[in-house]
Amino acid sequence: MEIVLAFIIGGLYAAGLYMLMRRSLVKLVIGLALLSQAANLLIFTLGRLIRGRPALIPSDMARLVEPFADPVPQALILTAIVIGFGVQAFAIILIKRAYQTVGTDDLDDMRSTDVMHGSSSAPPVNLPNDKWRSPVEATLRDEGA
Amino acid sequence: MAIIMAILSGFALTVVAPWLCRLARGATGWIIALQPVGLAFYFASQLHPIAAGGVIALSYPWVPGLGIALSFYVDGLSLLFALLISGIGALVVIYAGGYLGEHPQAGRFYALILMFMASMLGLVLAGNVITMFVFWELTSLSSFLLIGFDHQREAARAAALQALLVTGAGGLALLAGLLLLGQAGGSLELSTLLNEGRAIQSHPLYLSILLLILVGAFTKSAQVPFHFWLPGAMEAPTPVSAYLHSATMVKAGVYLLARLSPVLGGSEAWHYLVTGAGTATMLLGAAVALWQTDLKRILAYSTVSTLGALVLLLGMDTVLSVKAAMLFLLVHALYKGALFLIAGAVDHETGTREVTRLGRLARAMPVTAVAAGLAALSMAGLPPMLGFINKELLYEAKLQAPRASVLVTSAGVLANMFLVAVAGIVGFAPFFGRRADPPRMPHEAPLAMLVGPAVLAGLGLVCGLFPDAASIVVSAAAGAVRAEVTAVELKLWHGINPVLGLSLLTVAAGVGLYAARGFLRRAGSIGDAIGRWGPRRWYSLLLASLNGLARVQTRLLQSGYLRRYLMVIVLTTVALVGSTLLLRGGLTEPVPSLLDARFYEWTIAALILLATLMAVLSPSRLAAAAALSVIGYGVALLYMLFSAPDLAMTQFAVETLTVILFVLVVYRLPRFASLSSRRARLRDAAIALLAGGLMTALVLTAMTLPRDLHLATYFAENSLLLAKGRNVVNAILVDFRALDTLGEITVLAVAGIGIYALLRLRLEEPADSGSSQPEEEV
Structure with missing residues (x-):
């Protein structure tokens, strides 16, 4: 089973990294989620697998007796799951707002804080209008153009 | 002691000068000149004992472990320089009072020139080559600031930079030379080195020492081919040219050669x-x-x-x-x-x-x-x-x-x-x-x-x-x-x-x-034409190519594209970890079949992999979100099957929340756009598969290695005893590592506040806030 999990972990890492390298913001968030699953599973597998022996001390005993599932990786993963959720939730709302404000989810168009469609090879996607820019900035750009 | 006072008083006056200038205005020059005049008299009073062959030497430990001491060594050579520095310094300060008049920046000028004077005195009085080097660099620095005194003119700034780069580069060579000299002579103290001339000249490093020190001396003293910075330095106010770039600082190289000629000369x-x-x-x-x-x-x-x-x-x-x-x-x-x-x-x-x-x-x-x-x-x-x-x-x-x-x-x-x-x-x-x-x-x-x-x-x-x-x-x-x-x-x-x-x-x-001077000036244009191909041009070429290199380097490494950075990081990791894995014999031992997979476990594994593929390839946002949740529930099932009920419960809860969040937001998100070219996608896929393969190999290798059970045993024994908890994982979280959990809760709270702030954020926009959201065309 460890061998099977090793391939699942590899697959999740590959998929996560591939999505992180995409230009679309939404795909980036999906990549982030995949990557955190992969990391959790990696830690879990390194703690070795065992069936039906959770780290619970039976009521008639004072301590765990072998064999038992390693509680240390589990404790780490528990924290990681919750934090991963926080990151994901924040990222989802962030890209929603960013898309609303900037009008594109192409990372290549977000490289600069000043000019929106700096050196992008793709044509501007769904550009709303000049609303989001301050008047000064708008003037500057118009003069530059 | 008087020697230290001579140097320190200059630095102290540097700090006070701007205030003094505000109070005394036009008379500042005359007042400040009292200090160098006093120094000149002090040095003159030492003339007779030193001319008779006496030496003033004193030493305070500085970095004893490296043989560096704050030591001073005053003989006839130092004294000649000290007299020039303090005497001409006094006259120059008085002169500056008239030259600058009511210049608004006069205070800064006095401060800088006093700083230079103190550094230069330190340089010629120092008895340890490292101490001397520190003062040497301080003179270069104050020269830079003084040449660029009129910093609103571009020519002054360029000349200051040129002088600093040339003398600074020489300074680096000098430091290397002095360290080698200390190694060859067995000491960094001048008093010892001066008697080690024979040993140093027969040392195999002698030629390197000589060359490095000469580069330092020649840059400072404007020798061919480093001479071009000195005429450029004439951008400085005239008192500075008279003092630094004629009477004293440019002679530091000459001082160094004279000082070390018993050691290196002949x-x-x-x-x-x-x-x-x-x-x-x-x-x-x-x-x-x-x-x-x-x-x-x-x-x-x-x-x-x-x-x-x-x-x-x-x-x-x-x-x-x-x-x-x-x-x-x-x-x-x-x-x-x-x-x-x-x-x-x-x-x-x-x-x-x-x-x-x-x-x-x-x-x-x-x-x-x-x-x-x-x-x-x-x-x-x-x-x-x-x-x-x-x-x-x-x-x-x-x-x-x-x-x-x-x-x-x-x-x-x-x-x-x-x-x-x-x-x-x-x-x-x-x-x-x-x-x-x-x-x-x-x-x-x-x-x-x-x-x-x-x-x-x-x-x-x-x-x-x-x-x-x-x-x-x-x-x-x-x-x-x-x-x-x-x-x-x-x-x-x-x-x-x-x-x-x-x-x-x-x-x-x-x-x-x-x-014949009129004729010579006309003939000089030929000389100027030749001079255009001289070292000044090499300097600007060197500077331009350095900037070019920096630009290319920045363009390569700082592209501003997230994926480029990721690629570099991923490929570097794969190369380093992968080569270590291969060299250290990872994956050579057969992986022990610890636990056979059962058929329903195979099913879950297949589901996870299929969902992963779908999340990557699906052109629809909703399908990708669904695939994500299949992966999440699959992983939760694995946790459950392999003795981690707490993980499974948490994962189920979190996964459900995430799905709800995604579904709520998904139509506000942009549609999946296929922005990259086919080639880029293939390249990225190759890199990602390489990294994934590496992770698989790592897990497989880890399975063949023994495991440290030290922590697991500790918690197994003490969870009930110390934390009164039968669920060991929970005991760890809320008791043994409670502070970590507090940190985790804080992160979650901060994320929550951040999300709230983002949702409430109103970028200044007119009343019709509803229409600011991009229209969906689904």
């Missing part, structure tokens, strides 16, 4: 390198000075020539040449300091420094004119000035040179001819020459600007008539350089001999060149 390499660079610099500087028309540039090039002559004399390394060098140091500081200050006064009064526009100023500026005349006489080496005695000594030393005396002498005579003409151009023509048209009709400079030139030029005359005072200082210095007691007897009249003949020839030729 070898063939020393002789050829030092004499060669000195001769080239001497001739080049003198020749170029002839056709310049800016007073300060003329003086700058003639200073370059003098520095060359000094280096040449030290390269010859005979008793007579060292004597001549020490005397020349003194003489040059007197007349060149005076001429620079006069150039500043003329510029101040007439508004121009172009010699072609200056003439017959003597009537309007009589005191300045007399001082200029005296300084020019000394520069031309005419009796009864000290300059005459000096020139006789120079010729004598060169005639008696052990090697190539004919060559050295004729080069010296040629350079001196040029300098006679230059002396006429700067000291005679503007005051007594033909009438010209300065932009402003001049009158005499204020008192503060007369003291300096008058005292310096007057000293040249007095010392020429009564050379005994000068000979004490010079013989103390020469004795220190030669490490033997050297009597220097200076007189004006030597009788009729070959040296007098050479002097007459020099003056006659010099006067001829002076008369």
